[in-house]
Amino acid sequence: MQRKAYVPGVAVLLTALLAGCTSGSEANGSAGDAKQGGPGASVPAAEPGRYRTLPEPCGALNRSTLDSLLPGIKEIADEEQRNKAYEGTATATYDTDRRVGCRWKAESVDATHHLLIDLDRVVSYDGEVSDEERAQEVYEAKMSDADIPEPARSSPDMPSNSGSPAGSTSPDASGTPDDGTGSQPAASDDPTADTDTGTGTGTGTGGDADTDTDSADELLPRVLDDLGDAAFIDDAATSSGSAQHREVTVVFRTSNVIVTIGYEAQPTLAGEQPDSKDMQDRARNLAARLADRLSN
DSSP: OTTGGGHHHHHHHHHHHHHHHHHHHHHHHHHHHHTTTSTTSOOOOOOOOSOSSOOOGGGSSOHHHHHHHSTTGGGOSSHHHHHHHHHOEEOOOSOTTTEEEEEEEEEOSSEEEEEEEEEEEOOOOOTTSOHHHHHHHHHHHHHHHTTOOOOOOOOTTSOTTTTOOTTOOOBOTTSOBOOSSSSOOOOOSSTTOOSOOSOSOSOOOOOOHHHHHHHHHHTSSEEESSSSSEEEEEEEEEEETTEEEEEEEEEEEETTEEEEEEEEEEESSTTOOOOHHHHHHHHHHHHHHHHHHHHO
């Protein structure tokens, strides 16, 4: 009888221990569920960018392309200096997988030209933001810094192409893309070549006031809808005393790479103004060529 008196106590102790273990297990399980989605959880990472490396920019352009962009480069008398001018000067960088660039310069009788190509491969360090999304943020910041106006939006009762920005590409009746300046680009094996082989330092052709105004509007800084995933062009003319200077900049994004092209001209003769249309056409053609290269 004395041994039986201890049985209920043992049963109570075992019940309490089991209850404690069960309670602890449930508490631990709830804590684990609460952490799902936290830093330690298995959450799919954002998509990486398409590009993991960058091309070598100084070797991206052949000599005929540079001849059309930098009049006078092939006229350099000294062969060693001429070859060096064609090679360009690489931009200093600490990581050629992340950013590369190259500069060229050439002087002619009519003008001095400068050309810059800069490629920036954007990488997002946020697991929830893809490289491409981060690259778009960088691109939009550049667009904002350049004060590029947003393209007009089409209204519901207007044709879908009525909201296209001035200078955007639209096919004509023959299906040939418009270069955005009201004229068709010249056919050529070299996308940067132009029918006009001048230096781009002219003052443009004459015409009636309305035509000149329309042409000027089409050359204003604007968004381009025919280049990469997003693109814009900027055009700035400045003067210092009698010296005139024009810089055309094209920026475009393709996936997680942002390409910047800077094209400058300063005429030799006082009072001469570099031709805006000519310089924009050349810069846009070069941008199209680089975009095709990145896509292949």
